[in-house]
Amino acid sequence: MQNSLKRMWASLGLLAAIAAVAASTATAAHKAVNIVIWTDSDRAAAVTKVAGDWAAKNGATVKVVTKNFGDIRDNLATVAAADAPDVITAAHDWTGKLAANGLVVPVFPSATVKKQFPSYTLNAFSYGTAVKKLYGVPVAVENIGLVVNTKLAKAPKTFSQLETEALAQKKKSHSAFGIAVQQGTGGDAYHMYPFFSGLGGYVFGTNKAGNLDPSDIGVANPAFLKNASLINKWNKEGLISSKVDDAAAKNAFLKGQAAFWITGPWNADTLKKSGLSFKVMQMPAIVKPSVPFLGVQGFMVTKFAADHGVTGAATDLVTNFMASPSAQTQLAAANFRPPANLKAHSSDPVLAQFSAASKGGVPMPNIPQMDSVWGDLGQAWVKSTKGSGATPAATAFKTAARAIADKIG
Amino acid sequence: MSTATATAPVEPFRPGLVARAIAVFSGATGLAIKMAMLAITNAVAVWAAVVLVDHSRWIGLAVLVLATAAIDFVYLFPRRWTLPLKFLVPGTVFLLAFQIVPIIYTIQVALSNYSTGHILTKPEAIKQIKINSLEVPPNGKQYEMSPARDQDGKLVLILRQDPGGQVYVGTKNGVTPLAKSDVKVDESGVPTAAKGYKLITGAELFTLDTELQALKVPTKGDAAIEAQGVRQAVELQPTLRYDAAKNQFVRIGDGTVFADNGRGSFASVSSPKDELEPGWKTLIGLANFKKLATNPLYRDPFLRVFVWTFVYATLTVFLSFSVGLFLAIALDKKGLRGQRLYRSVVVIPYAIPGFLALLVWAGLLNDEFGVVNHILGHVGIHVPWLFDANWARVSVIMVSVWLTTPYFFLVSMGALQSIPGELTEAARVDGGGGWAIFRRVTLPLLLVAVAPLMIASFAFNFNNFGNIYLLTGGGPCSGTSSIACSTDILITYTYKLAIASGKGSDYALASAVGIVIFFIVATISGIAFWRSKSLENLA
Numbered sequence: 001m002q003n004s005l006k007r008m009w010a011s012l013g014l015l016a017a018i019a020a021v022a023a024s025t026a027t028a029a030h031k032a033v034n035i036v037i038w039t040d041s042d043r044a045a046a047v048t049k050v051a052g053d054w055a056a057k058n059g060a061t062v063k064v065v066t067k068n069f070g071d072i073r074d075n076l077a078t079v080a081a082a083d084a085p086d087v088i089t090a091a092h093d094w095t096g097k098l099a100a101n102g103l104v105v106p107v108f109p110s111a112t113v114k115k116q117f118p119s120y121t122l123n124a125f126s127y128g129t130a131v132k133k134l135y136g137v138p139v140a141v142e143n144i145g146l147v148v149n150t151k152l153a154k155a156p157k158t159f160s161q162l163e164t165e166a167l168a169q170k171k172k173s174h175s176a177f178g179i180a181v182q183q184g185t186g187g188d189a190y191h192m193y194p195f196f197s198g199l200g201g202y203v204f205g206t207n208k209a210g211n212l213d214p215s216d217i218g219v220a221n222p223a224f225l226k227n228a229s230l231i232n233k234w235n236k237e238g239l240i241s242s243k244v245d246d247a248a249a250k251n252a253f254l255k256g257q258a259a260f261w262i263t264g265p266w267n268a269d270t271l272k273k274s275g276l277s278f279k280v281m282q283m284p285a286i287v288k289p290s291v292p293f294l295g296v297q298g299f300m301v302t303k304f305a306a307d308h309g310v311t312g313a314a315t316d317l318v319t320n321f322m323a324s325p326s327a328q329t330q331l332a333a334a335n336f337r338p339p340a341n342l343k344a345h346s347s348d349p350v351l352a353q354f355s356a357a358s359k360g361g362v363p364m365p366n367i368p369q370m371d372s373v374w375g376d377l378g379q380a381w382v383k384s385t386k387g388s389g390a391t392p393a394a395t396a397f398k399t400a401a402r403a404i405a406d407k408i409g
Numbered sequence: 410m411s412t413a414t415a416t417a418p419v420e421p422f423r424p425g426l427v428a429r430a431i432a433v434f435s436g437a438t439g440l441a442i443k444m445a446m447l448a449i450t451n452a453v454a455v456w457a458a459v460v461l462v463d464h465s466r467w468i469g470l471a472v473l474v475l476a477t478a479a480i481d482f483v484y485l486f487p488r489r490w491t492l493p494l495k496f497l498v499p500g501t502v503f504l505l506a507f508q509i510v511p512i513i514y515t516i517q518v519a520l521s522n523y524s525t526g527h528i529l530t531k532p533e534a535i536k537q538i539k540i541n542s543l544e545v546p547p548n549g550k551q552y553e554m555s556p557a558r559d560q561d562g563k564l565v566l567i568l569r570q571d572p573g574g575q576v577y578v579g580t581k582n583g584v585t586p587l588a589k590s591d592v593k594v595d596e597s598g599v600p601t602a603a604k605g606y607k608l609i610t611g612a613e614l615f616t617l618d619t620e621l622q623a624l625k626v627p628t629k630g631d632a633a634i635e636a637q638g639v640r641q642a643v644e645l646q647p648t649l650r651y652d653a654a655k656n657q658f659v660r661i662g663d664g665t666v667f668a669d670n671g672r673g674s675f676a677s678v679s680s681p682k683d684e685l686e687p688g689w690k691t692l693i694g695l696a697n698f699k700k701l702a703t704n705p706l707y708r709d710p711f712l713r714v715f716v717w718t719f720v721y722a723t724l725t726v727f728l729s730f731s732v733g734l735f736l737a738i739a740l741d742k743k744g745l746r747g748q749r750l751y752r753s754v755v756v757i758p759y760a761i762p763g764f765l766a767l768l769v770w771a772g773l774l775n776d777e778f779g780v781v782n783h784i785l786g787h788v789g790i791h792v793p794w795l796f797d798a799n800w801a802r803v804s805v806i807m808v809s810v811w812l813t814t815p816y817f818f819l820v821s822m823g824a825l826q827s828i829p830g831e832l833t834e835a836a837r838v839d840g841g842g843g844w845a846i847f848r849r850v851t852l853p854l855l856l857v858a859v860a861p862l863m864i865a866s867f868a869f870n871f872n873n874f875g876n877i878y879l880l881t882g883g884g885p886c887s888g889t890s891s892i893a894c895s896t897d898i899l900i901t902y903t904y905k906l907a908i909a910s911g912k913g914s915d916y917a918l919a920s921a922v923g924i925v926i927f928f929i930v931a932t933i934s935g936i937a938f939w940r941s942k943s944l945e946n947l948a
Contacts, residue, residue, distance in 0.1 A: 059612025100525055100526040100687055101526060107637065108643040109641070110641050131544050133544075176777050185796065185881055185885060303540075310618060312617075312636065368913035371525075371913045375892070379886045386796050407706070
């Protein structure tokens, strides 16, 4: 009995020792300035290297945490301050949501730095209900373009040329559609945007202050509705079909069933490896210029930097170092996108063609109300281009506009 | 007799496999395992305690300390009355951690305004509003900057105006021009040396963060030059003024008052829709439930989706059970050749991960390119499997049945074997036909065992997010809303509500729906279990 009691006390001592170790690891504080960066797996290596250069130069340390791209936005809202990042890789269309949540802080790069970026990339990261402020430094840009199989068709100068050639190839290959553009049951308002803008559609108008106005919804504006009958025509002749999803669109183009494919730089590698001769261009104007949505990716400083006492370091990293041409070249290349900085160059000819296809493009609206738009706008296209039994386009888009307005309230 | 007993070979006592396995864990090994487990538990508790202290959660800390002490006591100082606790404690801990706490948390969220724009605490929100309200004044200047110390060791900013190139020193009293010749700058214009000041360089730059952020060099009116990073400074002025006593913000330009609206925002008194961003998370009572009950935007789809969810779960369970039972009976026949092979084939869908199977099915059922329509095309049939509302409903039920049938096949097979053969034999002797025996003997006895599983399967399918989301994404949408589409069940509707509604995400409203779903499932299951109990009595 005596013995067993002794054993118990010895065990308790052991427990206490382990507990002490656990406690000391939990409280271990870092002394040097440490910046935590959240980024996606594509860019992790490049960010580690670029931020590492900065850290080495400035006597700081950097910890890069890899996350799914979308999770960066979502997890930032729920993360505990102790584990929170000081700097994040972000898409410009998160700006409104993150700023409205109070999770990111404005940055003020010098005029010299700002001059190195196209103004739309800075606008894309600007948000404010009254006065717009810049919340991020752009790194890479992306947009979709019209990929033409130059063996099967000539690069079209007008939309009617595109229509004729696409339908000719459709007939020749007994395919169900002319232009390979992805939709599927869920819809894809992003890939359909060149058609949407070409018919005179827009998502949000701007108010006097130049800010996006969520009460001005242009999904069924009169100019667009006037041209909407063209969608019915395309549906009837099979130029586009909502039954085509991403895999089907890719397949059709790579197998030569479709001569035209609407896609972005994420497929540049696939295109190069396909052995097809191709050219990327902006889709010819329909009634108005058929411009794509523009996406800009960049870096933001979070509110947690102040909590961690590293605002100065985080701001310096983002506004000076990440903005520099050399950092931009490396970061953009890692994700296979053209860099945002005008002085940084992408030597890739395919990316350059995608860049050229962005002319006049519209940055995806970055206000949080955009969340209410994607689904309904995509569904309007699905319903009006699903072949037989399709809803007339005017009805579908009017329904969508009403649903969006209801949701935004 | 007695000699026979004595000479009979005495079988040495050989404990069974289970007993031997348990024996391995008694004695020293068992004690070591117990101590290891307890040590891990205590280590986790200490780590949790440090975190709790860090966040000043004293109630949580008290609960943690008491609970950990109780666990240690139960396992280290056994008493007669603590013996049952040894077996109850682990289960109770997991019940609390994974059932009760999430439910309490969900209720708490449902009573709050947790959504886009309302995730911070109020003090944090006020701090962010102040930061967001800073604006470059008209003719506001930008500077390249180097923090430095003057002779007294006070922090100052050496500033070089950009563009322009004039140099200044900024202190908490204001800016003073310096002679251009006294200041050296690098190629990007950042001052590198200034006569009479000691510039701060290297790693030290980053360590004076709080001091640097606090230094505001006043210029005109409310405007001040503030450091941005460690190489730039910008002249900024606030556009809003916070009045802590009145708990409100006032816009400096036009005097508009933004008062706490009780729903987690500072809103303009004259036009309440004009709110300052960000807001904060706060409790708003039953407002979310009220919204569900009264706002037609949520109420109408809710009822429609509820009906479909019920139909979907019911049909999936009954069809799977019927098919599974049929197959089980068909393959139960004694002496059937290749019985094992047939049985294995039937269970295959169970062996494929559901998520993969669903994506494969989505491909197979693709309208234009799917194999199913390709084959049907040969006989001139074309079915819009995923593009027509009713066909999409047929598709999801069909695929759910395909996925669930093996389960009911397995449980029916087991239950059938447990029905004593004498009963069916007796029924046959009494002159019962095959169908009558099945109806009156086999099925009732089978249901005793299978009914609770059917209820569980119903509850599972009622919330079968994966099946719907991966197959149709809830689509196709035919009504006016993309949040409640033709195959959306309550849980996918909730998900869409949570991530894409109004001004972004509305977790609070989604939690309210979640609680409603919980009560629906609990009620239905409760009634069903009560009914199945009467079934048991019958048997």
